[in-house]
Amino acid sequence: MPEFSLRELIAARAGREYDLYAQSINPQFVRVLRTIGFDRRWSRAEGASLYDADGKRVLDLLGGFGMFNVGRNNPRIRAALEEALALETPGSVQLGVSALPGLLGEELLRRAPRSIARVLFTSSGAEANEAAIKLGRAATGRPRVLSAERGFHGLTLGALSANGNAEFTERFGPLLPVFARVPFNDLGALEAELRGEDVALFLVEPVQGKGVVLPEPGYLEGAQELCRRYGTLFALDEVQTGLGRTGRFLALERWGLEPDLVTVAKSLSGGFVPVGACLMARRVYDGVFDSLENSVSHGSTFAPNDLAMAAGLATLHELDEEGLVARSARLGAKLLELTQPLVDEFEVVHDVRGLGLMWAIEFGEPRSGKLSWKMIEKVQPGLFAQLVVVPLFSEHRILSQVAGHKLAVLKVLPPLVVTDEDIEQFVEALTTTIAGAQHMPRSLTRFALTAAGIR
Secondary structure, three states, rough: OOOOOOHHHHHHHOHHHHHHHHHHHOHHHHHHHHOOOOOOOEEEEEEEEEEEEOOOEEOOOOHHHOOOHHHHHHHHHHHHHHHHHHHOOOOOOOOOOOOHHHHHHHHHHOOOOOOEEEEEEEEEEHHHHHHHHHHHHHHHHOEEEEEOOOOOOOOOHHHHHHHOOOOOOOOOEEEEEEEEEEOOOOHHHHHHHHHHOOOEEEEOOOEEEOOEEEOOHHHHHHHHHHHHOOEEEEEEOOOOOOOOOOOOOOOOHOOOOOOOEEEEOOHHOOOOOOOEEEEHHHHHHHHHHHOOOOOOOOOOOOOOOOOHHHHHHHHHHHHHHHHHHHHHHHHHEEEHHHHHHHHHOOOEEEEEEOOEEEEEEEEOOOOOOOOOOOHHHHHHHHHHHHHHHHHHHHOOOEEEOOOOOOOOOEEEEEOOOOHHHHHHHHHHHHHHHHHHHHHHHHHHHHHHHHHOOOO
């Protein structure tokens, strides 16, 4: 029998990636990619770059939905994983522990706010939020959970019940009945829900990922104070905003917050091995793991595996050694400075916003009526943003994303290793693409009708 070889296996089926995916996994997703021209064959990736089968570079400003903060195929993360494999560490003993989980837990606590005292590892952001919900309810003895409208916390049932986006929830009901949502940036609505003193936790993103919605001045501080007043746990979902994304290690640092629960994941993996964590205050831990009998009240079989822990440790080291958090702050400020003038330059641009390298541009109907905006939006609300994303990819070789369902918002979450030249390339391409979109309504209309066929 021949030896197993991934290289040979991949080479033998080269060129059939999309067919294989459609046959065994998700044919509708492949149909979407082919409709909008995103069915490119990829050969390799490095840093903020993707290379297609012809060797042409594509600037990756999607970053695996924020997973590749330290860059794709980071060689130092890969070396740490190779070293972990060579060490043959006794990971996942289950009735026992190895060194790496404690080491990563120590490093996370060293970077966390003072309110945090314990770490529980998970395999994803959704699982980390499930843990926050479950442990928060047990620690307080309260049933209800609050979240924000348009918030996103994952797609498993508990996380989905906290989800504030109908496009994800409406087909999967009934969801858990003890969940409720309040408008983001509305302290009055939050207090009205908290007054009954039956809410276990308020789970909220510091910056909402869907649309990159920023908190208004005083909102997060006020939400924390209200939670304290009514005995509710204040829980921050930093799955996307954490690990340098907003120009701070955790976004909460911008407002001096001291939450009871913080969830992280995505980029903690270094882009290699799934890993997440639920960081908790001592009172949360003590309220759940309160005896020998309850010492295993919650866990996850694969969560603290040694490869995941090695990836997390190497990622934190890389963020520090390469100064990537400060780099995110600097390049994010540059991106805002270069793109905010687009609001005045183009009628169709209504807003440009962001924190660090979490950035978005919002489009809206131009006052002059030169663009067939209403017809495009009638085909599918928010479609105009897709009409910018597609040519950015096909004509300028830049990968970006629409920020949410029915949102006319283009969003980028680039690896924090992007360069000044990358930012300048994006701004130049974006400006050209928006200018073309405003002056070519017929071609836009044709694409809109084609894109509508994927619904």
